[in-house]
Amino acid sequence: MSRWLSLLLLVSAHAYAAPPTEPERMPAERQLVAQFNDVRHSVAGRTSELISTAMGFIGVPYRRGGNSAETGFDCSGFVRAIFDQAKGLALPRRAAEQAAATEVIDKKDLQPGDLVFFNTMRRAFSHVGIYLGDGKFIHAPRSGAQVRVEDMSASYWQRRFNGARRVAQDDVGSPFAATSTQ
Template structure:
């Protein structure tokens, strides 16, 4: 095979350029769900003792817990929908935060976040009560705590829109790739 070199040798400059473009393209595709890292919001409380509810301003949403199953049902409707960078509809495909936005739009009529970091700002940390169906799970896939996200569906699984060439799918939390990149769980439910 003329022009090709065996493994111990460095690749040709042309192959290095192709690899560089491939890596850059892969990073751009994976960045579809990424956003600048943010600090989780402080647990803001009103005089009544509940979190305030403006998603656009960074305050945590606080939806009724009874809406969890409606969110999950809506999410499961779009499993196998193709990944599309910037996508947020069944017709146009989904990226990870677009999937979340679309699913929550079906149970909440207010203004909603779009990026993973905005979703982190608009949700509360899951602590004492533990992870429940409908909670969000966040992963560090690109060097930031909120690079990727999905919706926990129970039984150790979550649904997410993975990357270019993939489809919305259900994956185990203990999947080796995701287990070591898990950042935290957060919730929009009271």
């Protein structure tokens, strides 16, 4: 869970449990806490299945062109398989195509389940992973390695960071609407 979300939970729990100082403010505080809890459950529901599915593949070997746990994954095959299995969405096959088909977001706006892209082959968007929160992401790194979690603050990943994207699966006209398998 991200530090931001943890802090909000702590503040909202304190606000909910603390005795009101002004009786007329209590209904507004309760309404705010109720709204926050609704948002928290909604976000958690959308991302928890995706993240838990991805984490279930830790240790699967890398295989260039691979797109299944049985044969191994490359980076974009891993991301594509996770979104298909957890969300029923068929993302494009290559990392650059996934970047082009998803919504650009600022790095500071990353949320668990967003895509993170890196320039690892002297070309933009040549590597992709799934953001987990707290500066961590999961990916299929390279030949001879396995699906694993890494820290984006490591100098290797900082130097190669290309951008962040969000899969806008709920949007009408989404590039994935026609390829949804749900």
